[in-house]
Amino acid sequence: MGRPVVVVGLLGTVLDRGGRGPARWERWRPTVALCQQTDLRVTRLELVHEPAWAGLGRYIKDDIGVVSPDTDVRLHAIEFGDPWDFEAVYGALHELARSLALDPEREDILVHITTGTHVAQICLYLLVESRVLPGRLLQTGPAKVPGAAGAQGARGHRRGRPQGAPGTAEAPDEASEAAGRAPDPAGRTVIIDLSLARYDRLARRFEDERRAATSFLKAGIETRSEAYNALIDQLERVALRSEAPILLTGPTGAGKSRLASRIWELRRQRHLVKGPLVDVNCATLRGDGAMAALFGHTRGAFTGAVGERRGLLREADGGVLFLDEIGELGLDEQAMLLRALEDKRFLPVGADREVQSHFQLIAGTNRDLGDAVRAGRFRDDLLARIDLWTFELPSLAERPEDLGPNVDHELERQSRASGRRIAFNKEARARFDRFAVAAPWPRNFRDLGGAIERMATLAPAGRIDEATVEEEMSRLDRTWRRLEQPATRHSAAADRLIGDRELDRFERVQLADVLEVCLASPTLSEAGRRLFAVSRAHRSTPNDADRLRKYLLRFDLDWDVVRAARSNG
Ligand SMILES: Nc1ncnc2c1ncn2[C@@H]1O[C@H](COP(=O)(O)OP(=O)(O)O)[C@@H](O)[C@H]1O
Ligand SMILES: [Mg+2]
Missing domain, CATH: 3.40.50.10770 (Hypothetical protein VC1899 like domain (Restriction endonuclease-like))
Structure with missing residues (x-):
C-alpha cells in the first residue's frame, strides 16, 4: 500500500x-x-x-x-x-x-x-x-x-x-x-x-523581467564593476517599487542625468508614470527668476510678468522632476520645494491660492550636500527628505573593468551617428586600453565620449590607428593638466566673487570658504560670528564684523558686493 x-x-x-x-x-x-x-x-x-x-x-x-x-x-x-x-x-x-x-x-x-x-x-x-x-x-x-x-x-x-x-x-x-x-x-x-521545474519557469520570467530592467538602466552596456552592478540592481527595485525621491550623487559626467532619464523611461514602460520628465539644471535658475521658473507666477506678479506661467513643478505633474545640481538651489526655493514634496502643494509667485502637483523627484548633485548643510547653504530638512534613497555613482576611474564595454558602446554610437563603421586597429586598441585604465578621467563619460568622438572623426577610413591614439592621449593629458586647479569645492557665486584674481592656492582656499559663509549668512555680523566663533569665545568685546570687513577689503570686496552676488545668483 x-x-x-x-x-x-x-x-x-x-x-x-x-x-x-x-x-x-x-x-x-x-x-x-x-x-x-x-x-x-x-x-x-x-x-x-x-x-x-x-x-x-x-x-x-x-x-x-x-x-x-x-x-x-x-x-x-x-x-x-x-x-x-x-x-x-x-x-x-x-x-x-x-x-x-x-x-x-x-x-x-x-x-x-x-x-x-x-x-x-x-x-x-x-x-x-x-x-x-x-x-x-x-x-x-x-x-x-x-x-x-x-x-x-x-x-x-x-x-x-x-x-x-x-x-x-x-x-x-x-x-x-x-x-x-x-x-x-x-x-x-x-x-x-x-x-517542479515547470513552475520554476514562471519564477524565471520574473527574473528575466528584472534583468531586462537593469540592462535598460545600464543602456545595454555590459558592465562588470561589482559595485556599479549592485547599485543598478538596487536602483531598479527602488525605481519600480517606490515613488519616494531619489538622490543621485557622483562626479560630473558620471551619468547622473542619463540615469535619471532612464529611470523615468523605465517607469513609463511599466506604466508607473504617465507624465513627462522635466529636466532642470538648478545652476541655471538664479535670483528672483528662480522662484517663478520653478513654482510659476500669476499675471502681473512682478514687473515683466505679462502672462501667467505654470512653472516647472506643475509641468512635471504626473511625471518626474529631475533637479540636477540641486545644491545650487537658493534657500528660499529649497523651503518651497520641501513644502511641495511634503504636501504636494505650493504657492506660485503672486498667487493667493496654492496649487497642486504630484511628481516624483530625482535630484542630482556632484557636491557633498552634508558639507552644504554645515556651511548653511542647504536646508537640513530638505536633505533629510531627499536622501532616503541616495545612489552614489562611481567615477569612471573607479570602474576600470567597465572601460572596455564603454569604449565599445561609444564606438557603436559613433558608427551609428556617422553612418560608417568605425573600429580600432588591434595595436591601437591595446595602446588605448592601457592608457585608459590608468587615466584619471576627471570628467568621466564626457571625457571618454569626447575622446572616442575625436578619434572616430580623425580616423583615416574609419580605422583608428596608433598615431590617432597617441595624439588623443596627449590631448587628454594637456586638458587634464589645465583642469588641475586647487582642490576647492565652492559655489558658483563664490567663484564669481573670486573672479580672475591672481591668488596663491593658500589664499584662494581661505577666501573661498570665507565667501561661502558670507553668502549663507543674513548679515555681516552673523557671518563674522560664524567665522570667528572660537576666538570670540576668548574675548570680552567681540569685533567679528569689523575683522571680516577688513579681510574682505583686502580683496576689494565688501558686504554689498557679496549680497549682490547672492541675490543675482
Ligand atoms: N554609463 C554610461 N556609459 C556611457 N556613457 C555614459 C554613461 N552615463 C552617461 N554617459 C554619457 O556621458 C555624458 C555625461 O552623462 P551625464 O548623465 O550628463 O552625467 P552627469 O549628469 O553625471 O554629469 C552623456 O553624454 C552621457 O550620454
Ligand atoms: Mg547632469
Missing part, C-alpha cells in the same frame, strides 16, 4: 449537484468523480462547504460512500462571510488549513481546485504556493467528449473555467454541460506540483 492520499476540496454547489435521480450517476460530478479514479485512491476527503449547503454535502458524502466505501469523508461547514471577498475567504481557508494538521511526511496531500468560486480557487492556489497547504494541486475535468470545448489532451487547463455569479458559486459552462452527458462520469484528473 502507498501512502494515504488526503484531498482537501470545496463542495461545488453547481458542478456537484446532479439531481437526486439515477441520472446523477451518468453525470460528471467533480467531488464524487475524484473518488472514482482507478489510479487515485482517496483515503480521506476534507470537504469544505458553506453552512447553507450542508444538505448537498451530506448527499455527496453518501454517494461517495457508494462508489468508494473506504474513503473517509469529513465535512467542514465554514462560513465565508462574503464569498467574493478575498480577505474573508483566504482567512477562513487559512484557518482551516491550520486546523487540519496535515502531515506531508506521511500523507500525500492534494488540493482540489476544480470546484468553488474563483475567489476560493485562487485562495487555495495561494495557500498551496505558500506551502500553508503542503501539497500538490489537483485539477479534475469531465471525460473527453468528441467535439466538446476544451478537450485538449492530458495536461494543463483543459476547459474554460465556469463563470460564477456573486454568491452562487460556480455555474456550469458549455464544456461541463456537454460533459454531463459524457460516457465516463469519473472524468479525468491532473496533478500539478508547484515545486
Whole structure:
C-alpha cells in the first residue's frame, strides 16, 4: 500500500449537484468523480462547504460512500462571510488549513481546485504556493467528449473555467454541460506540483523581467564593476517599487542625468508614470527668476510678468522632476520645494491660492550636500527628505573593468551617428586600453565620449590607428593638466566673487570658504560670528564684523558686493 492520499476540496454547489435521480450517476460530478479514479485512491476527503449547503454535502458524502466505501469523508461547514471577498475567504481557508494538521511526511496531500468560486480557487492556489497547504494541486475535468470545448489532451487547463455569479458559486459552462452527458462520469484528473521545474519557469520570467530592467538602466552596456552592478540592481527595485525621491550623487559626467532619464523611461514602460520628465539644471535658475521658473507666477506678479506661467513643478505633474545640481538651489526655493514634496502643494509667485502637483523627484548633485548643510547653504530638512534613497555613482576611474564595454558602446554610437563603421586597429586598441585604465578621467563619460568622438572623426577610413591614439592621449593629458586647479569645492557665486584674481592656492582656499559663509549668512555680523566663533569665545568685546570687513577689503570686496552676488545668483 502507498501512502494515504488526503484531498482537501470545496463542495461545488453547481458542478456537484446532479439531481437526486439515477441520472446523477451518468453525470460528471467533480467531488464524487475524484473518488472514482482507478489510479487515485482517496483515503480521506476534507470537504469544505458553506453552512447553507450542508444538505448537498451530506448527499455527496453518501454517494461517495457508494462508489468508494473506504474513503473517509469529513465535512467542514465554514462560513465565508462574503464569498467574493478575498480577505474573508483566504482567512477562513487559512484557518482551516491550520486546523487540519496535515502531515506531508506521511500523507500525500492534494488540493482540489476544480470546484468553488474563483475567489476560493485562487485562495487555495495561494495557500498551496505558500506551502500553508503542503501539497500538490489537483485539477479534475469531465471525460473527453468528441467535439466538446476544451478537450485538449492530458495536461494543463483543459476547459474554460465556469463563470460564477456573486454568491452562487460556480455555474456550469458549455464544456461541463456537454460533459454531463459524457460516457465516463469519473472524468479525468491532473496533478500539478508547484515545486517542479515547470513552475520554476514562471519564477524565471520574473527574473528575466528584472534583468531586462537593469540592462535598460545600464543602456545595454555590459558592465562588470561589482559595485556599479549592485547599485543598478538596487536602483531598479527602488525605481519600480517606490515613488519616494531619489538622490543621485557622483562626479560630473558620471551619468547622473542619463540615469535619471532612464529611470523615468523605465517607469513609463511599466506604466508607473504617465507624465513627462522635466529636466532642470538648478545652476541655471538664479535670483528672483528662480522662484517663478520653478513654482510659476500669476499675471502681473512682478514687473515683466505679462502672462501667467505654470512653472516647472506643475509641468512635471504626473511625471518626474529631475533637479540636477540641486545644491545650487537658493534657500528660499529649497523651503518651497520641501513644502511641495511634503504636501504636494505650493504657492506660485503672486498667487493667493496654492496649487497642486504630484511628481516624483530625482535630484542630482556632484557636491557633498552634508558639507552644504554645515556651511548653511542647504536646508537640513530638505536633505533629510531627499536622501532616503541616495545612489552614489562611481567615477569612471573607479570602474576600470567597465572601460572596455564603454569604449565599445561609444564606438557603436559613433558608427551609428556617422553612418560608417568605425573600429580600432588591434595595436591601437591595446595602446588605448592601457592608457585608459590608468587615466584619471576627471570628467568621466564626457571625457571618454569626447575622446572616442575625436578619434572616430580623425580616423583615416574609419580605422583608428596608433598615431590617432597617441595624439588623443596627449590631448587628454594637456586638458587634464589645465583642469588641475586647487582642490576647492565652492559655489558658483563664490567663484564669481573670486573672479580672475591672481591668488596663491593658500589664499584662494581661505577666501573661498570665507565667501561661502558670507553668502549663507543674513548679515555681516552673523557671518563674522560664524567665522570667528572660537576666538570670540576668548574675548570680552567681540569685533567679528569689523575683522571680516577688513579681510574682505583686502580683496576689494565688501558686504554689498557679496549680497549682490547672492541675490543675482
Ligand atoms: N554609463 C554610461 N556609459 C556611457 N556613457 C555614459 C554613461 N552615463 C552617461 N554617459 C554619457 O556621458 C555624458 C555625461 O552623462 P551625464 O548623465 O550628463 O552625467 P552627469 O549628469 O553625471 O554629469 C552623456 O553624454 C552621457 O550620454
Ligand atoms: Mg547632469
